[in-house]
Amino acid sequence: MSDNIxxxxxxxxxxxxxRVFxxxxxxxxxxxxTQCHMFKHTLRGAARIWFEHLxxxxxxxFQELRDAFLESFLGIKRHNDRDKKIHCAKKGRNESIEDFTRRFLTESRRAKKMPEAAKVIKFMKKMSDPELIKQLYWEAPESIDEVVKITKAYCGAEEVVKNLRQWI
Structure with a gap:
């Protein structure tokens, strides 16, 4: 793969x-x-998840792939300005994952016109815990409700590990 992509x-x-591709x-x-095969290798995170769910x-x-890609991601881009509240959501330094998830869920419910995929992407981009992000990419949630379920399970497991370390 070329370094310029x-x-x-x-x-x-x-x-x-x-265009670069x-x-x-x-x-x-x-x-x-070859274009279709190589295009897959230029995608990461949410875009890779999108590709794998085709x-x-x-x-x-490749023209069909390009059109489907642009339709999906231009659609997501269009909603960024329309739903500022969710766009501004960010996990605070001292904010717990649970608190951020609750706040994000509340804000995402107000963004009724935003597609579920866009909400999932926004959550992943605003989350700062690398292990949780890895878990979300691994499980590839398709809705914000699935994100919340995965996040709750992750936080529960983290709490168990923390408690176990106290006893060791």
């Missing part, structure tokens, strides 16, 4: 990512199958 995680402008594909003279055999050309 930065990994895309859903936080940047998707059109720019596609297509330029690289032209330079290397990749056919459609229905089997639903894409037959």
């Amino acid at each position: 930065q990994p895309y995680d859903g936080s940047e402008y998707p059109v720019d990512h596609v 297509q330029t690289t594909a032209r330079v290397y003279n990749w056919d459609t199958a 229905p089997r055999e639903s894409i037959s050309s």
Whole structure:
């Protein structure tokens, strides 16, 4: 993979990512199958989750993949300005994961027009605990309710570990 293609995680402008990728594909003279295969390797985080959840055999050309990608991530981008309350949500330094999750859930419920995928991405981007982020990426939640369930399980496990360490 060319060094000029930065990994895309859903936080940047998707059109720019596609342009850089297509330029690289032209330079290397990749056919459609190679483009689709290589595009997957430029995606990280939420964008990779999106790619992995595409229905089997639903894409037959890079143009279809590009259009589906732009439709998904431009749609998410469009909602950023419309739902400022959730956009401003950030885990505070001294705020517990549980408190942040409750606050984020309250704010996300107000953002009725925002797609569930966008809410999931926003939560992952605003969370500062690297182990929880890893767990969320591993389990690939599709709704904010699934995120809350995974987060509660993670916090419960952390509490058990903390209590065990006190006895050792």
